[in-house]
Amino acid sequence: MSTTRKRVYGYLAEFSSASTLYKAAEQIRDAGFQKWDCYSPYPIHGLDGAMGLKRSILPWFVFCGGCAGLATAFALAYVTQVEIYPTIVQAKPANIFTVPAFFPIMFELTILFSGFATLFGLLGLIQLPRLNHPLFASKQFHRATDDGFFIAIEARDPKFSPQGTRDLLENIGGKQIELVEEED
């Protein structure tokens, strides 16, 4: 494929169903590929294992976000209400004993910051938004969000070879194997 001027993204192969995709994924995993992915219109259970993916680290992001929220809320409430400008409100204390009154806000900000951590953590992990992608140039790839099941192996993968990879995909049941090129 070195004859084309365009850079190669990789191979895209279609599979007939979730179960064929699943089995194909196991084989590609076992073949030791790293830069590849399965595409399906819905999340397929167990495919993570079949692809050899680790558990998402997102919960740690969220945990940190939550802690930040809790700390922010506590600091915001305590510092302003007790340290900076204590006001006398219904004979309530202006010291550490007043903290129970801040619990609702501490809770809410914990959730809010966790939510943002989830959103932005996710976008970071899945590297979205990315509006342009070589796969979108594929004529069949649009079915990945409808009823198509695909596997794409990237040319960046050290194990990638133009012919060997194509054969592998054919062997494990891939149909309509397509070479996807990157756009300029």
Next chain:
Amino acid sequence: MASTTDSAHPKLQSSVKLPVLEREKLILSGRSYHWITERICGVVENRQPFLWWLLFLPSALIAMIGVGGGLTYLVSTGVGVWGMSNRVFWGFDITNFVFWIGIGHAGTLISAVLFLTRQNWRTSINRAAEAMTIFAVICAGIFPAFHVGRVWFAWFLAPIPNANAIWQNFKSPLLWDVFAVSTYFTISLIFWYLGMVPDLATIRDRCKPGLRKWAYGIFALGWRGGNRQWSHYEMAYLLLAALSTPLVLSVHSVVSFDFATSVVPGWHTTIFPPYFVAGAIFGGFAMVLTIMIPARFIYGLQDLITMKHIDNMAKIILLTGTIVGYAYLMELFVAFYSGAIYEMDAFKYRIAGPYWWAYAAMMSCNVLSPQVFWFKACRENLWVIMIVAMCVNVGMWFERFVIIVTTLARMFLPGDWKTYSPSAVELMTFVGTIGLFLALFMMFLRFLPCINIAEVKWTKLESDPHFDDIEEHPDPGVVKIPAYQHELVETKS
């Protein structure tokens, strides 16, 4: 996510044959993935039925007049254009706020709580329910935001460092409310939007190039449906569900604190948080039914939103309605048990005082009407369900009216007693928010996938990667169980 990694430890496992229940079909008629895509995207892509216009245009008009006009008049002239007085300082405003925020709760409940409890039947209704949450919170937010006397100073509520070196009162339930409702709105929006990204990608991929494709493309963020994305995405969705669940409980609890932390007889009661949450779920499900039943017909989604869904929701309404009824009675009991004359009178006047009709409406709509759902025939009759749902909507509105208005109109000192009645502007604004809600919902149906396409596909039996894998599962009754359970299982068998 199934336990495929368990195969690493074969010694710890053995097989045992258990009777299995057949997995229930949530999608009828064996519809294909493509059919699902076609059907749901069709709602967005096809010309809208006449009925859509018939609903949308009047709703939008009402929203413009009621909310747009009503609020412009309110802000330019003063809160006095509403019916409140120096006795009853809250009326329709906070009644409507609590009503709408309650409606929102069912959406979160369906999407988050049912997700966590693996109630797969939620998939075909959760998107619409979440949209309902968003729109209900928008409608709700209008009231507390604009009921204040000087809305242009509402930013005083935000903890912004300022030259006056003055801060908010973090002990105020109202400030808690500000935080709770804004958090609720934000989290619900994130949840809703994240859930929609794969479906937006579906629509994007079906669109002809052009503005629409471009717009959906932007909002789909370049979603490709790769499993490396799905993997994180599923985790994010789970986390958001886990965050939303306590959040939804907290929001209505905090709303109830507005009342429960006061000294006002009839408000000052510890039962309020659970009572409000149950009421919110109750009212919310009624609203979901009110909207989904007609939508199901209009767009022919009977195979996706099945009688099973409706039956489940009817049962939830029965359950929560009964909880609410229990709360009403407990409230009365506590008041009369207290021996405090102000408490006793507050409830006496609720039942038989100037607003007895509101109390009667609340009781009959909320406690009595759902009792028909004990009967399967009623749960199967869409007309009955629709009527009960409407009753509950009305009843839950009256519940808030009863709590707020009847209490304030007859407080501690008889010298200040005066009844409240809403002004035309107030009524108009309330009707306007109903219009706004419907218009937004219509817009949602028009432009966004009203059912979670990806999740619905996922509930099909053949979506399981092992569905047609006889080798893997020679016998569907055989499951692998961990070794530490062997003993127990063996002794049993």
Next chain:
Amino acid sequence: MANIFPRWSNFLPLKIAVCAGSVAAGVALAITYYATPKAQVVGYQPAQPIPFSHKIHVDQLGLDCRYCHSFVDVSGHSNVPSGNTCWNCHQHVQRDSPKLAPLHRSMNPTFAGYDGKPIEWVRIHKSPDYVYFNHSAHVNRGISCQSCHGDVHQMEVVYQAESHSMGWCLECHRAPEKHLRPLEEVYNFSYNAEDYLKANPQDGISSAKDLGLKLKEQYLVKPKETCATCHH
């Protein structure tokens, strides 16, 4: 299907985020700058009908503040001098200075343009009308004019020296010792705590800070921070 978005659009979100961040910061700065109440704008220095120099009158001639602002220690309001206060001296001193034409118009019946109307001085320090500030409560308790109005004795043309925001007020109400002076020194614009201590040694007091704390103690100064102190 082809890519609908060009390749460069992949970096767009990041760029937008950076831009939005900068714009937001800019807006915040702009709001802070432009929406700050003008009562708090330091440096406001309008031209006055008569170019009255505090520097000449206070610093060179040694007039006491209360010669002109005569009610500052008895009233909440510190008055600007009435026309006859100026006229007392200026009917004799610098009588023919063209700068004093507005005073003649107001006070001198023999002046050609006499109309008897008061001089309209341009107001510099203005607290909002919901703020109640009482001068006498401060100057009689050891807070100098200088603390709020700055070095007026050095000003050829008066300008606003301090922000007069609520936060600024609170700073002093929370720590009045930084500004407290012996009562005798309230109107003394060249007051310096160290010099004062040299001239009037106090037991166990060596620094300006200690003097402030001692005065706070002696004068029982406990400034309030609640709303009704200034808003009623």
Next chain:
Amino acid sequence: MSKRILNHPSIPADETTVSWRSQGQLEDSASFRQWLEREFPQGAAEMADGEDVETSRRSFLKLMGASTALAGFGMASCRRPEAYLVPYTKAPEWVIPGKATYYASSMPRPHGATPLVVTTFEGRPTKVAPNHLHPDAGGTDAFAQASVLDLYSPSRSRRVIHQKKVTSVAELEKAIAALAADSSAKLGIVYGTDVSPTRVRLTEELKKKFSAAKFYQYEALTGDVASALPDGVKLAANFSHADRILALDCDFVGDDCQGPTAAFFDRRKPEGRDYTTAPDAASMNRLYVVEGAFTVTGGMADHRLRIAPSQVAGIAAAVAQGLGIAISAPALSDEKHLAWVAALVEDLKENAGKSLVLAGSRQPAAVQQIAVAINQALGNIGEGKPLAALQSEAIGLGSLAQLRDDVQSGAIDSLLLLTPANPIYDAPADFQLSELFSKLKLVIHHGMRTDATAHAATWHVPAAHYLESWSDARTSSGVYTVVQPMILPLYPDCISEFELLLALLATDGKLLFGEGKDGAASPAYDAVRATFSAIGGAGDEVWKQLLRDGFFAGSTYAAASLTPALGAIVVPAAPTTSALEVVFATDSSVYDGRWIDNGWLQEAPDPITKATWDNAALIAPATAEALGITQELRVPEPKTKFVGVEGKYAKVGPDGEGEHRTQRMIEISVNGKSLKIPVLVSFGQAENVIVIPLGYGQGFDADDELKRDTSKSGHVGLVGVNTGFDAYPLRTSASAYIATGATVKVLDQRYSMALTQEHHAMYGRALAREISTMVDKNKGSFEEQLADVPKQGNDSHAPPNIYLYKPEDTKGEPLINDKLHQWAMSIDLSSCTGCNACLVACQAENNIPIVGKKQVAAGREMHWIRMDRYYATQADNTFDAGNPELVPQPVACVHCESAPCETVCPVNATIHSEDGLNVMAYNRCIGTRYCANNCPYKARRFNYFDYNKRNPLIAKNLYKGPFGVKQVGEAPHLQRNPNVSVRMRGVMEKCTYCVQRLKDAVIRQKRGQKQGVLESGKPSPAFQVTETTLRIPVDSVKVACQDACVAGAITFGNLLDKEKSAMARSKEIARNYDLLHYIGTRPRTSYLARVKNPNPKMPDAAFVGKATVHMV
């Protein structure tokens, strides 16, 4: 606005219009511009310097600087426009910019002047307060408090009118000069019934100059007293000597003043005026009241007999007979009345010389005579006795009947009306005064309003307000008091009474008024000074003393002797449903109609009915039912231990509630006339009696709810138009106060009314607590009842109030920590009558807006004090079940230490101060109204509209938002207290304990430090300031409501003064209790239970003082 003027039937708009209803018109008028120009830039220059300080200092002074802003509430963040500081050119003496100046003056009243201290800011009078130096000092009632608003009233007359056309003063001067030149003029002059020594002196001079002149006095509702007593003789009660008081239809603490009442109230407190002694029932006086409808006096009564006013004569005669006075009268037939009178007579006999019998001024002369006879028989009259008969100098004045005769006989052909009354409107119908006027060649009306009489007169002369004029007056006991102007007349054409009289006396008839040339004083000044030099002696010293103190010490009327002529008493037949009795009463808001254009008074709720902006026919519940007016008989009576009353479930009554309230209209026919008027059911009123307060219905315009005749719309201003119903046409001179034989037709029509209180019972809650000095069969002796006060009602089982969290800061110090001042208040229900004086005083002090009838009906009135009034009857009241007890209870913010409002405010706009105030920062408030919802006392008020910027009196104006008509002109803003923020819409407000006064006092006290340093002779750092230096003197600051209260019912002070302060002492006595103590708010304002002092021998004694004692 112009709409109203176009509706005027006969007179074209603009310059020829006779009244100024609109400020728009006013602002454009040349005279107003002239006034502005004169008063603002030049006023200061016109100041006289030196000699005549008294006159010059009161010239209207330019406001200096804008810190004492007239303008409303602004937004902080607006860009600053260039502002100017405008100093005086020549500083006026005594005026310190930013500080209030106080002058002693007085307000002339028909029953004797009210001594006042007037607060002025840079020359603007803003507030009146009682002159406590004065021997007749008491408080100031609502009328006196509201009088300052009349000065700035937008509907005030300000131009001379001739033949219904506005004309110049020069024209008037010509007319006066012509009159003055003719010494044989057949001139009649009608005065008011107040006594002014200068007026008497000028009258003598007029008599000399005008040989044919005749003099009269007339006010509409001053009663028949004058005809019963010798010419110029007045009765003045001295309540400090009165142990037993019998009021025969006499509202002596209300509108029917019989002498200074402060001493009466002192003796309603068992612990003495300032709570200095142990509670002693014997020190209390005892009040018996015989009356038809509840008055504030009746509410105070220990024993109240409800009876038709026409029947009072019978009771009076029976009392007289019981005391051995020979009098022929029909015997009482009612057993209960007999028993009541018998026990009363015994009590009076036992207290001979220490008792007092007062006859209401509306009672016929015969009853007045009986009262005098009884007082004489008991030895109550004389020096050191409860009653004094005094000879005033105002003698030889004719009555209205004589005026009629003189006009008809041609004895006079010109009339000068100087009376504050409005005779065309308020004279009895049979005088046919407008016809009489047409017989005169000249009628000059002098008044502050272009009322009906102004329209009927040839000339209308705009009168100067009493705060703008020099005069003098006598108080009820005859103390000479001065009336001095605070300000030149706001409008240059306004002329005072004496200036007119002096013009007539002047040889050239020259009318001199206002500020003369070169700041010369008004001729009235010289006239008053001349009068005074005859009374107090010549010389500047006494004169200055008079001006400073406001009165001349030691000057009283001479004693007079009385010989009552007792004829046979004829008691009319008792009224029945077919021949009802109509009683024409003064009104608590408009008196006889003269205050109809005063917004504060119009909006102040009637102390009894709680109606605002309107009058109504008051009818007892049973009578109303018998007449078929209401189907539902509502009784304010606890039916069970727990639940009240009116309706067990506190339902909306048959007339509706709030903005939906409408009253049934009836048509009353009496004296051949009829009147359509709405009905208010009035508890405790005698059966078959209709009471109609007078003074309303003076003019209507197109916005009138009942679409009444608009021809008189010019007779009233924007405040008074469309208010109430005019019952004056029903009166004849023979039945001026009580008419019998009336019939009622119930109409199928309803009229909306605005009541501030619509539920009248306590519903089983011990709110306004009451005990009795008599032994109660359940609660025991007086002492036991006292001890039981804090445990009445729900408080009998209130749990102890324990902090869960202590109000402490991080160092464990208490948060409410001011060691100098801790403010608190107590309100003594034992002397509170519910008269509204505090309410209006508060309105004047704190810039509280009026909101108009519609808003009041909707429950949006802004008064910081809500005057609650509760009725309570005993289920077992066998004497008279229809005669409930009445207990008033003023409720304002009680400044809870544990205030529920504070915690709920999200923006910290309401918090607690270190000195114990619940403070409200208006400029921080965003208006969530949560605080007000959480206030158990409902003491907070929300600005639903921009009441200060949009005129609430124009129909629907508030609802027009930015398109609405702006608030009335400049003038009303001049009344504002510069130390109190004017609130904008959307913010909450409430009682502040007059924090501006507290701050002023505290800051003033701080100046003592400098004094201390100077005295010590040490350098200031060596001077130790102590708490005594900085703490204000005990009880030296008075809040506005406290200051106004004649009854001394409100005490305010510093808790840290401990027993030195009357307030702190009052908190220690047994009958002190916290309102709603049960909910643990720990209020700083506490209440003292009302003590009733019944006579155990009276048949109704067991039912007195029982309003709350049986509540558990």
